[in-house]
Amino acid sequence: MNIYEEQYRLLKHNGAQAWAGEGYKRAHQQLTVILQELKQRSTLPSPGASFLELGCGNGAMSSQYMAEHGYEVSGVDISQTAIEWAIERFLTLGLKGHFTQGDVCHLKQLEEEISNQGFSIIYTDLNHNPWWDHATICCKPSQE
Numbered sequence: 001m002n003i004y005e006e007q008y009r010l011l012k013h014n015g016a017q018a019w020a021g022e023g024y025k026r027a028h029q030q031l032t033v034i035l036q037e038l039k040q041r042s043t044l045p046s047p048g049a050s051f052l053e054l055g056c057g058n059g060a061m062s063s064q065y066m067a068e069h070g071y072e073v074s075g076v077d078i079s080q081t082a083i084e085w086a087i088e089r090f091l092t093l094g095l096k097g098h099f100t101q102g103d104v105c106h107l108k109q110l111e112e113e114i115s116n117q118g119f120s121i122i123y124t125d126l127n128h129n130p131w132w133d134h135a136t137i138c139c140k141p142s143q144e
Helices: 003-013 021-040 062-068 080-093 107-117
Strands: 050-054 072-077 097-101 121-124 136-139
Touching: 003 080, 021 062, 050 062, 062 072, 062 080, 062 097, 072 080, 080 097
Parallel strands: 050 072, 050 121, 072 097
Antiparallel strands: 121 136
16 A cells, blocks of 8 residues: 555544645645735636646645636545545536546546646645646647
């Protein structure tokens, strides 16, 4: 069992909101400010666009925000517990999302799904990701 799976099992068992544990509320507020600013600057495509979160965890952060604002959400995480938790969370909140267990550091296994979907927004906040050292949002230019 990998360390992420162990951590998500412990967090869920202890009733945490998300990976951030006790810092969830603050982290969620910071993320909301950032995403609202990107929306105001017209950096994000319009609602309805497809959104992929790499390292989505239980979906409580970016995936949930984007789904609540009308985006078609997909997420990938290495932890099966996190993926099941994300599915449960979205069902409870009445949100739509597609979540897949996979290793975002080895996207070859998800290449077909990613290329078939043609995501408008790809987001990650994985500081251990080999391609990025901080939160990254990649967006297709708006067609407006």
